[in-house]
Amino acid sequence: MDKFSLGRSNFPDGFMFGTATSSYQIEGHGFGGAGRTHWDDFAATPGNVVRAEHGQRACDHYHRYEEDLDLIAAAGLDAYRFSISWARVMREGRGAVNAEGLDFYDRLTDAMLERGLKPCATLYHWELPSPLADMGGWRNGDIANWFGDYTDVVMGKLGDRMHSVAPINEPWCVGWLSHFLGHHAPGLRDIRATARAMHHVLLSHGTAIERMRALGMSNLGGVFNFEYPHPVDDTPEAIEAAALYDEYYNHFFLSGIFKGTYPARVLQAFEPHLPEGWQDDFKTIQAPIDWVGLNYYTCKRIAPNGGAWPSHDEVDGPLPKTQMGWEIYPDGLHHFLRRTKEMYSRDIPLIVTENGLANADVLKDGAVNDPERISYVDQHLHAVQRAIADGAPVEGYFLWSLMDNYEWALGYEKRFGAVHVDFDTLVRTPKSSYYALQDALRR
Numbered sequence: 001m002d003k004f005s006l007g008r009s010n011f012p013d014g015f016m017f018g019t020a021t022s023s024y025q026i027e028g029h030g031f032g033g034a035g036r037t038h039w040d041d042f043a044a045t046p047g048n049v050v051r052a053e054h055g056q057r058a059c060d061h062y063h064r065y066e067e068d069l070d071l072i073a074a075a076g077l078d079a080y081r082f083s084i085s086w087a088r089v090m091r092e093g094r095g096a097v098n099a100e101g102l103d104f105y106d107r108l109t110d111a112m113l114e115r116g117l118k119p120c121a122t123l124y125h126w127e128l129p130s131p132l133a134d135m136g137g138w139r140n141g142d143i144a145n146w147f148g149d150y151t152d153v154v155m156g157k158l159g160d161r162m163h164s165v166a167p168i169n170e171p172w173c174v175g176w177l178s179h180f181l182g183h184h185a186p187g188l189r190d191i192r193a194t195a196r197a198m199h200h201v202l203l204s205h206g207t208a209i210e211r212m213r214a215l216g217m218s219n220l221g222g223v224f225n226f227e228y229p230h231p232v233d234d235t236p237e238a239i240e241a242a243a244l245y246d247e248y249y250n251h252f253f254l255s256g257i258f259k260g261t262y263p264a265r266v267l268q269a270f271e272p273h274l275p276e277g278w279q280d281d282f283k284t285i286q287a288p289i290d291w292v293g294l295n296y297y298t299c300k301r302i303a304p305n306g307g308a309w310p311s312h313d314e315v316d317g318p319l320p321k322t323q324m325g326w327e328i329y330p331d332g333l334h335h336f337l338r339r340t341k342e343m344y345s346r347d348i349p350l351i352v353t354e355n356g357l358a359n360a361d362v363l364k365d366g367a368v369n370d371p372e373r374i375s376y377v378d379q380h381l382h383a384v385q386r387a388i389a390d391g392a393p394v395e396g397y398f399l400w401s402l403m404d405n406y407e408w409a410l411g412y413e414k415r416f417g418a419v420h421v422d423f424d425t426l427v428r429t430p431k432s433s434y435y436a437l438q439d440a441l442r443r
Helices: 038-043 061-074 099-114 130-134 143-161 171-179 191-214 236-259 264-273 278-285 330-345 371-389 432-442
Strands: 016-020 079-083 118-124 164-168 221-231 291-304 312-315 350-354 394-400 419-421 428-430
Touching (some): 016 350, 038 130, 061 099, 061 428, 099 118, 118 143, 143 164, 171 191, 171 221, 171 236, 191 278, 221 236, 221 330, 236 278, 236 291, 236 312, 236 330, 291 330, 330 350, 330 371, 371 432
Parallel strands (some): 016 079, 016 394, 079 118, 118 164, 350 394
């Protein structure tokens, strides 16, 4: 497939098309006086990251941001979803501000506006300052106030120019993936740490929303990740296992924000580990938001295993897969757009804040041909279109990602970008999907 079957005219007037990145994955954390993060510590520990790769240089977006923003603008995109590194702005996570780091985001914001791009900021995309990790990180209830103070610093400087802001990218990854499964920093496997981290992530989200409202800001939202859980078969045990997966992955954070409660299956395991007075935090957690962002990539096959809670495994499925081994299941995106409106957000806007695939893209004769990415995105845009037809108030779609980058524990080998990056020379080469997107946005 060499072009998209849908164009801009197939979506409602004002529908926003954008692309997304995150700070640690592209900027080069070794530049600009940034402080140490728990990702630096995690990557420096043998066995955590493929080839012990790290983000000290990454794509050097810190020095090449104008070139990268030119690529976004030339594609005809409307908006750029970027994230801000807490440790770049505040080396210790608290107290003194690193003026050089804050000035980088000031220049970046102005450069977006100069190109007609809407700045869509995320305050946290997984790179916690190490001094805060030393104090317990997301397990420590004080983190909500630390995060609130950081929010004040950043948005006191940038807030008047933001199109939209979300506090925390993918709370499930910050909480469960990082504290229960141990796949991301801080690399814990501890149910008590997980329960507290997931609760404190929500408390920090709500605190940041309140702080930004106090600054007079609007168009504030939350960004959550979703995976469609298929029971491996139709047995009651498999159906129950998939329901539990659905609760801790897809329902937990939306339920906290919109309903002021946690799902029953998860709470049964978490409640002994939650901090004293946790119920009182919902006053802050439920701070109203203006939109919901959905990050969606794949589905999972869930099989009961009879072991310790949550008593299930993920097993291989039959659908075509991406370079990540993730099944391609666009119907899941349609499902979550509809369900989010029906169960939680009602009429506030929904935005697909991440969607895309990793592919084994190869630079050959100065070009990169990636029909797999074009097909994947096209299928998911059709799912968005169907959801809109069904009444879901979807107002935007962001491709993950602008360019190949540091894919966390998987290092640099998984390529998600519409732009190829040679990680030796840092040369950027737009792929065929980039040109197909450019063409679709003109139509």
